[in-house]
Amino acid sequence: DQQVKQNSPSLSVQEGRISILNCDYTNSMFDYFLWYKKYPAEGPTFLISISSIKDKNEDGRFTVFLNKSAKHLSLHIVPSQPGDSAVYFCAASAGDGNQFYFGTGTSLTVIP
Amino acid sequence: KAGVTQTPRYLIKTRGQQVTLSCSPISGHRSVSWYQQTPGQGLQFLFEYFSETQRNKGNFPGRFSGRQFSNSRSEMNVSTLELGDSALYLCASSLREGGNTIYFGEGSWLTVV
Numbered sequence: 001d002q003q004v005k006q007n008s009p010s011l012s013v014q015e016g017r018i019s020i021l022n023c024d025y026t027n028s029m030f031d032y033f034l035w036y037k038k039y040p041a042e043g044p045t046f047l048i049s050i051s052s053i054k055d056k057n058e059d060g061r062f063t064v065f066l067n068k069s070a071k072h073l074s075l076h077i078v079p080s081q082p083g084d085s086a087v088y089f090c091a092a093s094a095g096d097g098n099q100f101y102f103g104t105g106t107s108l109t110v111i112p
Numbered sequence: 113k114a115g116v117t118q119t120p121r122y123l124i125k126t127r128g129q130q131v132t133l134s135c136s137p138i139s140g141h142r143s144v145s146w147y148q149q150t151p152g153q154g155l156q157f158l159f160e161y162f163s164e165t166q167r168n169k170g171n172f173p174g175r176f177s178g179r180q181f182s183n184s185r186s187e188m189n190v191s192t193l194e195l196g197d198s199a200l201y202l203c204a205s206s207l208r209e210g211g212n213t214i215y216f217g218e219g220s221w222l223t224v225v
Contacts, residue, residue: 004154034213043116043202043216044155089154098145098206098214099168102154 003027004092006103014111019077021106023090026071030092034100035064035075037086044089048075080110114139116205116217124223130191133220137184137205143167144186145214146178149200158201161186193224 005024013019021035031052036044050057050064050073057064063076077084087107091100117136125131137144145160145168157170161180178188184205190197200221204214 002154032212036216041221043118043218046213046215049213091155097160097162097167098143098204098212099157099160099170100145100155100214101157102147104154 002104003030004090004101004103006088006090006106008106009104010107010109012109012111013080015082016079019075019080019084019108019110021075021077021088021090021108023073023075023103024071025073025092025101027092027094027101028071029094030101031095032093033064033066033073034091034093035062036089036091037084038089038105039086047088077108080108082110082112084108085110116203116215118201118203118217118220120220121218122221122223124225125193126225127193127195129193130189131193131222132187132189133201133203133222135186135188135203135205135217137186137203138215141205141207141215142184143206143208143212143214144180144184145204145206146186146188147202147204147216148172149202149219150196150198155202158188190222195224198222198224 035047038044087105143162146158147155160168180186200219206212
């Protein structure tokens with residue numbers, strides 16, 4: 001039972017444009033969400049987080065939006081750069097410990 | 113500040129053998145969790161330790177076990193290895209026991225032949 005879903009396995013974007021990565025979840029108890037970037041043969045690198053008391057969080061070129069009623073979150077990268085090409089994972093936790101549920105990832109390719 | 117360190121990075125084992133993987137968390141972090149990543153799958157939660165106590169356990173068979181030491185370092189063990197255990201095993205550490213960002217190590221690549 002996949003509680004966190006990333007329905008787009010891949011996404012291609014031109015350099016300088018906006019990249020939007022989407023994530024849906026089913027468990028209404030989730031209250032803390034994370035985004036990670038992962039290169040092949042490396043561990044995931046933390047990008048940005050958001051708690052359920054907020055609907056938006058920004059960090060430089062990265063912004064995460066949370067729509068609790070739709071159980072949906074998205075990561076916006078503006079402007080996209082070739083170095084952003086990687087697999088992006090979203091993750092969610094219900095706050096009991098640090099057990100996170102991960103999506104299956106979206107592979108982002110930024111075309112120069 | 114050093115990140116999460118995992119050893120070994122790569123290993124090959126034979127079916128039926130056992131394996132132990134090690135993880136040193138970020139200094140000051142007391143929570144350590146383990147995840148398995150297989151091709152085509154997202155990261156699957158194995159277990160989490162905080163102050164030497166297992167707090168949560170994922171849906172994995174009893175062949176998968178772990179422990180945490182008083183210095184917060186952690187080990188996970190897989191006994192009676194099966195071909196399907198071939199995966200990237202990731203360790204993550206966090207400052208506190210809940211509702212926190214977790215930071216991953218580089219992972220240990222296990223191949224079972």
